[in-house]
Amino acid sequence: MPTFKAPKGTRDFYPEDMAVRRRIEDAWRSASIGHGFEEIEGPTFEHLGLYTVKSGDGIVSELFSFRRSGGTDDYALRPEFTPTLARMVAARGGSLPRPIKWFAIPSHFRAERPQRGRLREFFQWNVDMLGLDDPSADAEVLSTGLAALDALGLRPDVATVRLSHRDAVASALEALGVERESMYAAFQLLDRRDKLPPEEFAKKAGDLGLGPDGLAAFDRLARIRRPITVDPAEIAAETGVPVAAFEPMVALREALDDAGVSEWCEWDLGIVRGLAYYTGTVFEVHETGGGERAIAGGCRYDGLVELMGGPPTSAVGFGMGDVVLGLVLRDRGLLDGIEPPRPTVFVLVADDVAERPAARILASLRQAGVHARRSYRATRNVGKLMSEASRAGAGHAVIVGRELEEGMVVVKDLRGGGQETIPVDSLVTMFTGGDDE
RNA sequence: GCGGCUGUAGCUCAGGGGUAGAGCACCUGGUUGUGAUCCAGGACGUCGCGGGUUCAAAUCCCGUCAGUCGCCCCA
Numbered sequence: 240m241p242t243f244k245a246p247k248g249t250r251d252f253y254p255e256d257m258a259v260r261r262r263i264e265d266a267w268r269s270a271s272i273g274h275g276f277e278e279i280e281g282p283t284f285e286h287l288g289l290y291t292v293k294s295g296d297g298i299v300s301e302l303f304s305f306r307r308s309g310g311t312d313d314y315a316l317r318p319e320f321t322p323t324l325a326r327m328v329a330a331r332g333g334s335l336p337r338p339i340k341w342f343a344i345p346s347h348f349r350a351e352r353p354q355r356g357r358l359r360e361f362f363q364w365n366v367d368m369l370g371l372d373d374p375s376a377d378a379e380v381l382s383t384g385l386a387a388l389d390a391l392g393l394r395p396d397v398a399t400v401r402l403s404h405r406d407a408v409a410s411a412l413e414a415l416g417v418e419r420e421s422m423y424a425a426f427q428l429l430d431r432r433d434k435l436p437p438e439e440f441a442k443k444a445g446d447l448g449l450g451p452d453g454l455a456a457f458d459r460l461a462r463i464r465r466p467i468t469v470d471p472a473e474i475a476a477e478t479g480v481p482v483a484a485f486e487p488m489v490a491l492r493e494a495l496d497d498a499g500v501s502e503w504c505e506w507d508l509g510i511v512r513g514l515a516y517y518t519g520t521v522f523e524v525h526e527t528g529g530g531e532r533a534i535a536g537g538c539r540y541d542g543l544v545e546l547m548g549g550p551p552t553s554a555v556g557f558g559m560g561d562v563v564l565g566l567v568l569r570d571r572g573l574l575d576g577i578e579p580p581r582p583t584v585f586v587l588v589a590d591d592v593a594e595r596p597a598a599r600i601l602a603s604l605r606q607a608g609v610h611a612r613r614s615y616r617a618t619r620n621v622g623k624l625m626s627e628a629s630r631a632g633a634g635h636a637v638i639v640g641r642e643l644e645e646g647m648v649v650v651k652d653l654r655g656g657g658q659e660t661i662p663v664d665s666l667v668t669m670f671t672g673g674d675d676e
Numbered sequence: 677g678c679g680g681c682u683g684u685a686g687c688u689c690a691g692g693g694g695u696a697g698a699g700c701a702c703c704u705g706g707u708u709g710u711g712a713u714c715c716a717g718g719a720c721g722u723c724g725c726g727g728g729u730u731c732a733a734a735u736c737c738c739g740u741c742a743g744u745c746g747c748c749c750c751a
Contacts, residue, residue: 244742294751301749319751347751352677354745514751532750558751589709621709629711640709653711 248351248359254579260362262577263391263561263568264344267364270387271342274379276366279341281323287313289322293516293546303348303359316348320365321543321556328369329549337370342383347560356532356563367556369544374494377520377539377555382498384524384535384557391564392573398534400500401507402467402522404491405539408508410484411460415453423515425457430511432461456480463508467492467501474506491520516540520555526567534567535559581632583670584611585653587624589640597639600648600666609670629653637666 245251252260271278287304304315317323320343328339343365353359366383368376381400388398408429409422417425428435428443435443444454460478471485488506495501504522512521519539526534537557544552568574584604588597597613604611612631614624621638628636638649642660650669651658661669 247742290751298751301751321751349750351750352748353743354747357750512751513749536751587710618705619709620706622711625709625711627711636710638709649709651710656711658710 246359248353250358250360255577258577258579259565259574260561262574263564264362264364266387266390267342267344267559270383270390271364271366274340274383274386276340276342276368276383279324279327279343280345281320281327281343282317283346284314284316285323285326287315289326290315290318293322293543294514301350303350317345318347318349319558320345320347320363321367321540321558322547324365324367324556325543325547325549325554328544328552329547333550335370338376339367339369341369342366356566358562362561364559364561365556367554369552369554372541372553374491374520375497376553377491378494378498378500380537380555380557381495381522382500384537384559385500385503387559388524388534391568392571393567395503397527397571398503398524398567399527400504400522400524401464401510402491402495402504402520403506403508403510404487404520405511405517406487406519407485408460411478411480411508412457414480414484415456415460415478416449417447417453417457421447426511429457429461429509430513432458432509452479461509463506465506467495467504467506469506474508487519512536512538514538514540516543516546518542522557524559531566532563534563578632580610581634582610582612583634584609584637585628585631585633585635586611586613586637586639587621587628588614589619589621589624589638590643591619593639593643596643596663600637600639600663603667604670607667607671609667625651635670 250256268278287299287302290298290302298318299315302315302318304313306313323345324341324343328335344362345365346360347363348360351357351359364384364387366380368380385400405426408426412422412425413419424443425447428440428447432440440458441454444457449457456479460480463474463478465474471488472482474480474485475482492501495504510521510523512523517538518541521538522536523533524535525531535557537555539553539555541553542551544550544554565574586597586601586604588594601611601613612633614627616624616627618624621640625636633653636651636653638651640649642648643663646663647660648663648666649658649660650666
């Protein structure tokens, strides 16, 4: 018989893994709802064209795409959610009340070589706010993400938001002599500042029309890392760029301050993020040590809904994957002790004649909404059964046995250790009365 | 697509040309009811796979596959 393994880059979620996943998803969902976002979902696969129209044909090699046997349409498992979101917004056009505040926790699929923090199937929390062209929307979206991180135990000393603003950087680069038509190439170079040898960096910068002075300023700009409270005039002085270029950053900073999250944030003008359709604010959330990939990435994408056939719609959102976040949380012990739901009651049968009464007791507990389990072993050895109840993490064990003759059962508190003999009739009340966990 | 490292029991690993090992976990029983660091017993492997060398390969050689980490890319 052939043996099968989970496909490359996918994961099996055993109960303990599922408990961790639920913890993360619960934090995401709670933060979203608490900040006024509503949950949506879309199809797991879409028309291939939905992705190529936005990202170009080159994206196809990164997708799991397919055609139904005998069919004519090309599909792809969704590699991200934003196109689906933009499609959904475009489909309802202007009929949706603005701003639109939606979140989703979809699975995604990418045909990449797996490595640390990157798998072929993963879950990504998406939070998006559309139809409000104001920095307060950027701040609201970002603070939603940070609320989830906070709920999971991460704090500003452990996770940092690196922020930039494409309009500000574009103005700065223009002031340094970069032609408008070279702007996208300049962003790409900015993104690769730490990966290229200095000579190559200088050469590519020269191709953009930058002289030696401009190159030096470009390099300084690319490496700007400052507290978010810094005076833009300081950055202007350091890079030789007129301070007016950094104007968009001031309004963003004020919005972040009002949202109460500026403690998490710093400027990093080297943050670019790849896509051409990004506009305005861009940010990444990183572990402060910086060893892992980005925990989350977000941006403004004011043109995308229109690209999908909808009305011009401003938009800002972010995605946060479960893989890197899980690694960061695990490294800090923040996932220790998470386990699947544990039963309130564990019913054990201590006597052959108690088998059917025990079954009835179990059913009555469950019908009353109590999480109750039983042993499926044949043994009547109470010690072994008690051990099983303990390993199951049950709060109480109910021994159904000889006391039944008097209409009684024994209830043992597995946390505290005490036990009492009570009438069978009062058992359900005991566990629904509110004085038990 | 390219490179490093690792593949031996369910898990963690030892062994290193001559009959396949340990700990943990798991299962059963301990004759009559209380959470095992108790006792006794049990199941467990084509040593990733294929080829080569050898009287003999888990062990040495070659290849291959898988996992993992990195490069490329990263929505």
